[in-house]
Amino acid sequence: MCYLNINKIKVLFLIGILSIPLVSCKKYLDEKAVKSLVVPRTLDDLQALLDLHDYMNKRGPHITELIADNYYMKTADFLSRDLDLRQQYLWDPNAATIGAWNLGYQQPVYYANVVLDVLPEINPSENDKARYNAIKGSALFYRAFAFQRLSDLFCKPYSTSANSDPGIVLRLSAAIEDKSVRSTVQQTYDQIINDLKLAAELLPEVSLFPTRPNKAAVYGVLARTYLTMRDYVNAGHYADLYLQKYNSLIDFNTLFPLKNPPFERFNKETIYYSVPTFTNFLASARARIDSTLYKSYADNDLRKVVYYQANTGVNAGTYGFRGSYEGTTPSTCFDGIATDEMYFIRSECFARSGQTVAALDDLNMVLSTRWKTGFFTPFTVSNADEALRIILTERRKELVYRGLRWSDIRRLNLEGANITLTRIINNVTYTLPPNDLRSVLLIPPTVISMTGVEQNPR
DSSP: OOOOSSOHHHHHHHHHHHTGGGTOHHHHHHTHHHHHHHSOOSHHHHHHHHTOHHHHSSOBOTHHHHTSSSEEOOHHHHHTSOHHHHHHHTTOTTOOOHHHHHHHIIIIIHHHHHHHHHGGGOOOOGGGHHHHHHHHHHHHHHHHHHHHHHHHHHSOOSOTTTTTSEEEEOOOSSOTTSOOOEEEHHHHHHHHHHHHHHHHHHSOSSOSSTTSOOHHHHHHHHHHHHHHTTOHHHHHHHHHHHHHHOOOOOOGGGGOSOOSSOSOTTOTTEEEOOOBOOOGGGOTTTSEEOHHHHHTSOTTBTHHHHSEEEOOGGGTTOEEEOOOTTOSSTTOOOOSEEHHHHHHHHHHHHHHTTOHHHHHHHHHHHHTTTBOTTOOOOOOOSSHHHHHHHHHHHHHHHSTTSSOHHHHHHHHHHTTOOOOEEEEETTEEEEEOTTOGGGSOOOOHHHHHHHOOOOOOO
């Protein structure tokens, strides 16, 4: 489906020209006169640029899932993959992949900045003010969403040392001559939150397509961001704002007879659609679901059959993931904003503030739609600590392949969860201990050589 309102040739020409600074600064300067003829100038142009969902909605870094612990690989499958991905899989101290960096900066951040740079040159009519605001809010959202995902990979998790820990490069303009400088972790999160809060003021209540953000989507990213920061008061607040606007859940009983993939794209829980760039490294027959995770589901928990399918042949006895909200390719990750995640954020935050009943109400609300009708017994516990333990266990089981596990591992290890990741290849065991320096990815050497920004320590 195409959402563009300018002709395809013009859009493709725009892409080609706007990609120039991503290839060569000198070449860009040589082509500057040509660029001035085709840079977007109207609200139609800017909306068309943001509606390039192959660039704006499908550019998340798949490495966030690749380096987490939802799956494992056998040696033969591992050895058939590219070297850089194999290094990331084993948390090699020298692993550095340019793709994860580029996917965030080249399209979502750069295109958002193009829009934000051009908008001040447009004086909208009274009839166009709402559209102008929506475009500006969308650009701020896309940039913040990209920054948030980059921060999960390239800077330390938020902590008491956030004011001194190196953050990501905050590109706030499309001007290629601007020097790249690393911010602090505090500045990184301040920028993400400021962009999102301004976006919330500008965006409409409802968007025409789930590929475009709206207020609820902003609240969802704010809730996710604050959760990553372990600011549970604000995380719960924004999850609640989301759920006040949108709280629909899928009853998994209605998915039968089960299709493959089980979910429709743009299903009723998806408020904002986003997927990482596909990698066959995570194909279901190759990336086998962690056996302990799979066995943690009760037999009448429908997630056990909706999310997973049995592998066959030489892989018999193992399971692959097929429950993606992406909706077309079963094993493709989905990292957008959906209602079930917001229930889990609010539930966790209730538990952390001692509100045990409210925490379990949210948890049971979700799980009642996930179990076979008539078989779910609501959780009841006597204290908030026990509620939190159950909520975190169920969060892991609910949000598989959402690009969230890596962030959860990092934040929970700061709280003493002591989660150690393990891989076994060629009978050699590789581990990633809690809070290890390798839990922050290396900035690609080519970026270091071009910009001189500070490398992450090893």
